[in-house]
Amino acid sequence: MESDDLAPLVGERLREVRAARGLSLGALAAAAGIGKGSLSEIERGSRNPNLSTLYSLANALDLPLAWLLAERPGAEVGAPGIDTILLGTTGTEDDAVEIYTLRLTPGTVHRSAAHGPRVVEHLVVTRGAARVGRAGEEVDVPAGEHYAWASDTEHTYEAVDGPAEAVLVIRRAPAS
Numbered sequence: 001m002e003s004d005d006l007a008p009l010v011g012e013r014l015r016e017v018r019a020a021r022g023l024s025l026g027a028l029a030a031a032a033g034i035g036k037g038s039l040s041e042i043e044r045g046s047r048n049p050n051l052s053t054l055y056s057l058a059n060a061l062d063l064p065l066a067w068l069l070a071e072r073p074g075a076e077v078g079a080p081g082i083d084t085i086l087l088g089t090t091g092t093e094d095d096a097v098e099i100y101t102l103r104l105t106p107g108t109v110h111r112s113a114a115h116g117p118r119v120v121e122h123l124v125v126t127r128g129a130a131r132v133g134r135a136g137e138e139v140d141v142p143a144g145e146h147y148a149w150a151s152d153t154e155h156t157y158e159a160v161d162g163p164a165e166a167v168l169v170i171r172r173a174p175a176s
Contacts (some may be wrong), residue, residue, distance in 0.1 A: 081108025
């Protein structure tokens with residue numbers, strides 16, 4: 001599913017959850033660290049948010065990214081240096097597993113904001129090599145290898161010595 005097809009659906013889901021929680025447009029925009037005008041355009045479906053913006057909104061709402069993508073396999077989003085495709089989800093909003101493929105472009109470090117205290121990422125590199133992990137603690141992961149980290153702080157993804165591809169499993173454990 002191309003991002004053009006996804007924009008109206010993302011906007012609708014954001015409006016619904018924002019209204020259900022009694023949040024103003026300005027309050028959600030401030031919590032996500034994005035402009036109120038940008039959020040308005042996203043909610044109207046007239047703007048295709050990139051991966052970083054979607055994660056900022058999902059984190060502000062304490063929801064998995066896949067929820068914003070309507071748990072639709074094939075949903076594609078990206079940001080400089082990284083392209084993702086949602087393969088599938090399982091669980092609930094509070095106990096979710098999201099599975100993505102990643103394509104990393106050399107020369108760009110993708111920085112991802114913290115996802116919360118209950119979120120762990122598991123990455124298996126399938127082609128090339130990637131430098132990933134918590135900011136300041138990144139490790140190089142060659143093809144065929146796995147690395148996992150708690151993503152409760154900023155973390156990064158970077159291709160090493162050429163393009164890289166990986167499968168990423170994000171697990172949100174249930175609240176205690």
